[in-house]
Amino acid sequence: MLRDISLKNYRMFKDFQIDGLARVNLLVGPNNSGKTSLLEAIHLLVNPHNIDEVFEQFLAPRGQIVFSEPLNADPEILYQIKPLFYKEILTTEAPLCIESNSDTFQSFSMQPYPTPEYIEAIDGIEGSYFREILTREIMRQNHYNLFLSHTQEKQTIHRATQVNVKGIASRDFEYLTCYGPPPFQYRRSFLMTIERLKLATLAEMWNDITLTPKEEQVIKALQILEPNIERFNFIGATTTARTTASGILIKLREREHPVTLGSMGEGMKQILNLVMAAVTVENGILLVDEIESGLYYDVQADMWKLLLKIAQELNIQIFATTHSWDCVRGFAAALSEAAESDVGKLFRLSWRGELIRAIDYPAEQLEKAVDYGIEVR
Structure with missing residues (x-):
């Protein structure tokens, strides 16, 4: 797990150091403070064998x-x-x-x-x-x-x-x-930009998830928004060349016929993206830009509780950015109920003259800041 990271001459970072990283890290700060750039830097750092793919993902x-x-x-x-x-x-x-x-x-x-x-x-x-x-x-x-x-x-x-x-x-x-000898274990990362994942990518990921314990974690994630969801699956469209995914069907309890994922709102798509990416990158790093996108404020805490649980069970380290106060508040609430409060931490990036600096808020400090309405974004 990454405990620190330093950047020199990378985008707007002339000389930057961040220490005390946790298993789950939420990055906040004003526009142009380097939040997305920090995700990209981590993605570059931990992927030595597919450098061209990494460049294309964020360029x-x-x-x-x-x-x-x-x-x-x-x-x-x-x-x-x-x-x-x-x-x-x-x-x-x-x-x-x-x-x-x-x-x-x-x-x-x-x-x-x-x-x-x-x-x-x-x-x-x-x-x-x-x-x-x-x-x-x-x-x-x-x-x-x-x-x-x-x-x-x-x-x-x-x-x-x-x-x-x-x-x-x-x-x-x-x-x-x-x-030199190869590392004991490579830790790859998965980067989710604000464009999110394509249906074909989700379908490919599902092939490694279905009929495993990870499938239950994906279903639990969808139940955050709709408790009556029992299961879901991809439907295919056949062309002369191959069969590809053309949609996702959701089976609801006490409903005879399934419904399409697209009819259930943007939040459902976002939750599905997040959790499928998380369970796919077991023993690696999940990087998510604007993690709150498409999610209502009342599900933010439940989302974070599930991600904290998955991160610990599957040995995942998470870095996410947000501009949302509701996302920060949900993160603080989830940490307050976690068995180990040091599993997560918030970092605020801000300019100090010509340099960007990081201020960390461990769970206890973050909870007090939220209680008193102290701005940490």
């Missing part, structure tokens, strides 16, 4: 994926890397770095241009392939070299790609080297 909603326009070929997917760097400045002197030092060491870094120190550091690596990369076409005029380094425990993976002077990078991250 696409921000409109930071572009397409090349070749004359006689298919368009190439390109990434706008420049906005990932502090003040959008690509320089050797200010590499992007994300680290966690507690429990197990993890780091992710991106550095444009090979520095002499970086070249010297790889001298001891066997083989000439890495050096060839440094001197080949990737060093074309008016192009940066962008080096990515991913470390988990004692294993480090190096990759490289091309970035032009406008900060547009190729999505083809060239694998360079990997050395």
